[in-house]
Amino acid sequence: xxxxxxxxRALRCRFAERTVLDGIQFxxxxxxxxxxxxxxxxxxxxLLRLIAGLQDAAAGEIQIAGQIAMQAGKQLLxxxxxxxxxxxxxxxxxxxRTVQQHLRDxxxxxxxxxxxxxxxxxEVLQALDLSALAARxxxxxxxxxxxxxxxxxxxxxxxxxxLLDEPFAxxxxxxxxxxxxxxxxxxxxxxxxxxxxxxxxxxAARLGGMHMQLDAEGHLV
Amino acid sequence: MLSLRRPGNWQGLAAVLGLAxxxxxxxxxxxxxxxxxxxxxLGEARVALVFWRSVWMAALSASLSVxxxxxxxxxxxxxxxxxxxxxxxxxxLTLLLPPLLIAQGWNGLTGWDxxxxxxxxxxxxxxxxxxxxxxxxxxxxxxxxxxxxxxxGGRRMALREMLRVARPAAILGGTLAFLFSVTDFxxxxxxxxxxxxxxxxPGHVYNHFRDTDYWAGARAAAPLVxxxxxxxxxxxxxxxxxxxxxxxxxxxxxxxxxAGWQWPATLLAWGLLxxxxxxxxxxxxxxxxxxxxxxxxxxxxxxxESVQAAVERGREDIGRSLRTGVLAGLIALVLAPFLAxxxxxxxxxxxxxxxxxxxxxxxxPGVGYGMGAIAFANRPGWTEFYQGxxxxxxxxxxxxxxIAVFLLAERFRSVPRSRDEAxxxxxxxxxQRLWQVYLAPQRAAWLLAGGLVLVFAVRELDLAIxxxxxxxxxxxxxxxxxxxxxxxxxxxxxLLIAAILFLPVMLHAAWNSLRQRND
Numbered sequence: 251x252x253x254x255x256x257x258x259r260a261l262r263c264r265f266a267e268r269t270v271l272d273g274i275q276f277x278x279x280x281x282x283x284x285x286x287x288x289x290x291x292x293x294x295x296x297l298l299r300l301i302a303g304l305q306d307a308a309a310g311e312i313q314i315a316g317q318i319a320m321q322a323g324k325q326l327l328x329x330x331x332x333x334x335x336x337x338x339x340x341x342x343x344x345x346x347r348t349v350q351q352h353l354r355d356x357x358x359x360x361x362x363x364x365x366x367x368x369x370x371x372x373e374v375l376q377a378l379d380l381s382a383l384a385a386r387x388x389x390x391x392x393x394x395x396x397x398x399x400x401x402x403x404x405x406x407x408x409x410x411x412x413l414l415d416e417p418f419a420x421x422x423x424x425x426x427x428x429x430x431x432x433x434x435x436x437x438x439x440x441x442x443x444x445x446x447x448x449x450x451x452x453x454a455a456r457l458g459g460m461h462m463q464l465d466a467e468g469h470l471v
Numbered sequence: 472m473l474s475l476r477r478p479g480n481w482q483g484l485a486a487v488l489g490l491a492x493x494x495x496x497x498x499x500x501x502x503x504x505x506x507x508x509x510x511x512x513l514g515e516a517r518v519a520l521v522f523w524r525s526v527w528m529a530a531l532s533a534s535l536s537v538x539x540x541x542x543x544x545x546x547x548x549x550x551x552x553x554x555x556x557x558x559x560x561x562x563x564l565t566l567l568l569p570p571l572l573i574a575q576g577w578n579g580l581t582g583w584d585x586x587x588x589x590x591x592x593x594x595x596x597x598x599x600x601x602x603x604x605x606x607x608x609x610x611x612x613x614x615x616x617x618x619x620x621x622x623x624g625g626r627r628m629a630l631r632e633m634l635r636v637a638r639p640a641a642i643l644g645g646t647l648a649f650l651f652s653v654t655d656f657x658x659x660x661x662x663x664x665x666x667x668x669x670x671x672x673p674g675h676v677y678n679h680f681r682d683t684d685y686w687a688g689a690r691a692a693a694p695l696v697x698x699x700x701x702x703x704x705x706x707x708x709x710x711x712x713x714x715x716x717x718x719x720x721x722x723x724x725x726x727x728x729x730a731g732w733q734w735p736a737t738l739l740a741w742g743l744l745x746x747x748x749x750x751x752x753x754x755x756x757x758x759x760x761x762x763x764x765x766x767x768x769x770x771x772x773x774x775x776e777s778v779q780a781a782v783e784r785g786r787e788d789i790g791r792s793l794r795t796g797v798l799a800g801l802i803a804l805v806l807a808p809f810l811a812x813x814x815x816x817x818x819x820x821x822x823x824x825x826x827x828x829x830x831x832x833x834x835x836p837g838v839g840y841g842m843g844a845i846a847f848a849n850r851p852g853w854t855e856f857y858q859g860x861x862x863x864x865x866x867x868x869x870x871x872x873x874i875a876v877f878l879l880a881e882r883f884r885s886v887p888r889s890r891d892e893a894x895x896x897x898x899x900x901x902x903q904r905l906w907q908v909y910l911a912p913q914r915a916a917w918l919l920a921g922g923l924v925l926v927f928a929v930r931e932l933d934l935a936i937x938x939x940x941x942x943x944x945x946x947x948x949x950x951x952x953x954x955x956x957x958x959x960x961x962x963x964x965x966l967l968i969a970a971i972l973f974l975p976v977m978l979h980a981a982w983n984s985l986r987q988r989n990d
Binding site for chain 1: 623
């Protein structure tokens with residue numbers, strides 16, 4: 251078997267006296283899909299933040315693309331060196347930047363600058379049918395449009411692993427359908443592996459691939 | 472029929488009362504504009520030169536304020552430097568001090584005088600304005616917008632995003648720094664008296680006082696008021712142009728880890744705070760007991776004598792200043808909530824216009840405002856009023872009312888509109904609604920608004936020099952003493968004023984910290 255893209259071992263996370271995640275263990279191959287369902291407050295977002303390197307754990311190890319990213323709960327690899335992108339539940343868009351600038355900033359972080367960055371940003375916007383939104387700032391986008399922009403920004407970084415934190419929460423059924431179709435086109439373009447966490451089992455099932463559940467004790471089953 | 476439930480009626484009444492306070496001093500200035508005689512003097516080459524000198528000096532000072540203030544805000548608000556809370560607490564204190572005190576400190580430290588020393592000193596004095604506003608904007612940045620930048624490009628990208636978040640606030644802070652610098656009379660006057668002579672436009676306005684031509688003084692101040700109003704409107708426009716609507720769940724962004732940069736960043740933050748506040752204050756403390764050629768005793772004994780002399784000789788002036796400040800603060804406590812509420816319920820152009828109008832008394836140079844007050848009140852049969860304390864209280868209350876209004880408006884903005892609407896639907900009278908929804912939950916901010924009017928009334932010098940009723944105040948005594956000599960008494964008296972001015976803000980900080988601990 252080839253080396254997994256992501257390997258999580260014995261991951262444990264505590265907030266004050268409460269254990270949120272305990273003994274989390276799984277592997278994910280390149281291009282594979284994993285959905286994790288669980289009720290609110292079970293640590294789904296925390297799991298993604300640990301993988302992204304945004305917070306420390308109490309114990310455990312994470313390997314990404316063969317590199318140890320976290321060991322004994324300590325982050326060893328910076329988030330920007332992990333070849334992944336996290337789409338936050340509230341999207342984390344930059345309020346003063348236009349949609350086009352979001353993509354150009356993301357590309358600049360990858361070392362793509364100037365005219366090349368502009369061209370690549372335009373290509374991504376066209377490929378995802380977002381050109382009409384290019385000059386708008388997040389405050390002028392609808393909920394569905396803002397979600398697409400967050401996904402497009404993540405795609406512009408060409409990640410190997412895409413982490414999605416309840417990407418379609420608070421959308422109506424029709425917008426959620428649109429969102430899923432958009433996500434499919436993003437995944438088709440990027441060929442990235444994906445982990446989606448959600449409280450909605452239907453949404454989890456719709457992604458396809460592996461499916462897991464976070465229980466009340468913080469175990470992944 | 473007038474309804475007690477309609478906010479417009481109450482806000483209108485507050486606006487009329489506020490207008491009555493400022494119309495006396497501002498009236499002659501506005502009258503000069505309407506008569507078209509306001510710009511006649513600017514046609515003279517000498518006056519035009521002084522006017523444009525004031526503009527570029529203030530532009531340089533404001534740029535310096537932004538260059539110092541924004542890093543201070545980022546370092547104290549969003550990084551883990553050592554003593555970040557202390558830096559954040561001390562930074563605004565400079566704004567409470569008379570700029571002349573900072574000028575005294577810097578001149579003592581470096582010997583700098585003349586035009587460039589004036590630019591530098593005013594830059595330091597008003598650096599807390601962009602610092603405070605930028606810190607507030609940074610505190611509201613959503614956690615995930617910071618984290619997405621951090622995740623993509625590390626410290627550099629996160630910092631760039633912070634600068635973008637702080638930019639609108641820095642623009643407004645820089646604008647305010649420009650307005651306060653361009654209208655300042657005392658610092659350029661002091662620096663010109665010490666070294667190379669140069670004139671600024673507020674000095675030109677003041678010279679009409681020496682000629683006892685008060686109406687001409689009011690007329691001369693009008694171009695500066697118009698310039699300030701235009702600059703403030705442009706500053707507000709630029710802020711709105713660059714501002715982005717915060718998106719996110721409201722979880723505030725965490726401080727940025729600095730790793731190996733922690734000590735250099737800490738030194739930079741404390742160094743900037745040193746320039747803005749600590750170094751000039753430390754110099755003045757040193758001057759408490761500085762030895763002249765005939766001096767006897769130790770530094771400590773001389774410093775003790777200076778403080779004793781300052782308390783004994785300055786007690787009455789300080790008492791008078793405090794009484795004036797308290798009364799002006801009480802007037803602001805009553806009027807400011809209504810005007811602040813009127814302000815927060817407007818957006819876009821109408822908000823910018825109302826903000827500029829409310830700010831007008833603060834935008835007038837102190838000497839011009841004083842000249843307007845004299846032109847208004849110095850008339851036959853009004854001698855008692857003209858020379859009395861009542862005029863001073865009313866003039867100070869009107870001039871500093873905008874500070875209370877803007878502070879409260881800033882706090883009111885955080886109250887959800889739905890809470891206000893629910894109170895309106897329940898049929899509460901407007902003052903009850905204002906109290907229950909806005910003031911009661913933010914009593915500390917309300918008191919601080921009154922406290923700041925008190926502080927600014929006590930520290931005001933440019934205006935106090937002109938009004939007979941304010942001549943025997945702490946600020947004027949300090950001004951006269953400093954121009955006369957540079958001894959321990961001046962240092963002690965300056966520090967005494969500083970301690971009094973710091974008190975309301977320190978009490979507010981203590982109250983807040985106590986409340987947070989109890990929560």
